[in-house]
Amino acid sequence: MEKKGEGTFSIILLALIQGILASGAVEVHPSINPAKVGDTVNLSLSPSVVMKSGNWAVGDSVILSWVGDQQAVFPSHNGRASVNVVTGALTLSSVTVADSGVYVVQSTDPQLKANVSITVLETVSNVTIRVSPQTNLMEFNGSAVLTCAVSSGSSLSFLWMNDSAVVTASDRVQLTDGNSTLTIVNVTRYDQGPFTCHAFNLVSNGTSDPVNFTIxxxxxxxxxxxxxxxxxxxxxxxxxxxxxxxxxxxxxxxxxxxxxxxxxxxxxxxxxxxxxxxxxxxxxxxxxxxxxxxxxxxxxxxxxxxxxxxxxxxxxxxxxxxxxxxxxxx
The missing domain is CATH 2.60.40.10 (Immunoglobulins)
Structure with missing residues (x-):
């Protein structure tokens, strides 16, 4: 009886070790990361693994699961998600910003768990500059506020240019609201411009039309x-x-x-x-x-x-x- 118990324990221990090894050995590789809104993203496993069953989730929400050649897609991703029932690779189509998150694949045959973080960004479009109060100013006797705006774009960074020179903060120059607002106090003749705003993220960029001041x-x-x-x-x-x-x-x-x-x-x-x-x-x-x-x-x-x-x-x-x-x- 003792030998039988020892054998059972050994099998369980071996299965646990295999599971741990499988989890640590497999990585998820996205075809695009970060991705643009509307892209198709493939999440493949490396090295390739033959899985008889498993499921994909984003955060705590299950996307789909499969057993053999049968798969079930949850309503949140119906029509946009599918899995290769042999390799376990996930395909997401027409991705949105809301699809950003940590994607987790799990399987019990073989036993493994792996994850990857995906970012989906909206592309930049229609970069414009709003000026307050006006573009006609007197030297040392006026201030200007320039605000950079976009029609679309997520996770944006902003860079201001005065002609070919990068605008940096100083005693007279303030950059606020994530650098989207430029304030120039007590303008001088060297603040005539042209000023442009460059808005960008990891997948796209755009530049505004120039703005000139009459000083x-x-x-x-x-x-x-x-x-x-x-x-x-x-x-x-x-x-x-x-x-x-x-x-x-x-x-x-x-x-x-x-x-x-x-x-x-x-x-x-x-x-x-x-x-x-x-x-x-x-x-x-x-x-x-x-x-x-x-x-x-x-x-x-x-x-x-x-x-x-x-x-x-x-x-x-x-x-x-x-x-x-x-x-x-x-």
Missing amino acids: TYGPDNMALTVNGQNTTSFSPGSNLTMLCSAQSNPPAVLQWVVRGALVNTTGPLLELISVSKEQSGPYSCLAFNNHTNMNSSITTNIVIGDLSSGSEQQEVSVWLLPLLLLFGLF
Whole structure:
């Protein structure tokens, strides 16, 4: 009797060991992971196993079961799930986001259990940017909020671009709501764009149309050149072409002041033909932006031959500039 009991125990122990070995040796391999909504996903076993019966479940919910060549599909997956009754491979068609989860296959002949996690994602479509409050702003005096939205897409990540540069968070730049919202505080002229939003997940991506801002600024960073040279000393009889520039949006109105007197010449160019010594002195370019209501000026002292009074004239001119800007020019 003892030998019979020992034999029975050995058979049971052997069956348990075989079951453990089978479970550890078999893995489930998905044909696609992650998958897109609408894809067909095959879950095959490796190495291949001949199973006489078993069942598939997702989480705690059974999908189907089979015995021999007969299979039964539960209503939740009717028409979308089938099993290869020999290999135990599961086929899921027209998958949805709700099909994401852990899929478990079990069998008692042979005894095994294996699982795999599947992710199904919705593809990205129609990426757009909403802007608040407007796209017309003044430098250092306005903020912009850009929100990225999609018509479809799941498990999304967002990346913002300003022209070809990636937008990152800073003292003035905030990225919130999973990076889907971009806030720019106290906009500058370098925030004009174009801004685009790139939305993506593991199976798809999409990019919005560009958004540009019109930012008024300046005038500032003025420059004044004479005949394209660095020198300001010229011989009598020379022809002089003065070029004035200022960074400004919209472009600044430019006016000239010659030796303290406003002249009837506007625009970036002032031309003097065959100059004489008497034309030595300070030459100023005044700039005004009628959108920002800001002004700026730049002065250079021109010497034609030898003129000792140039320094005094420049001081008078510089002293007069604020009054000209305030009362006599615009």
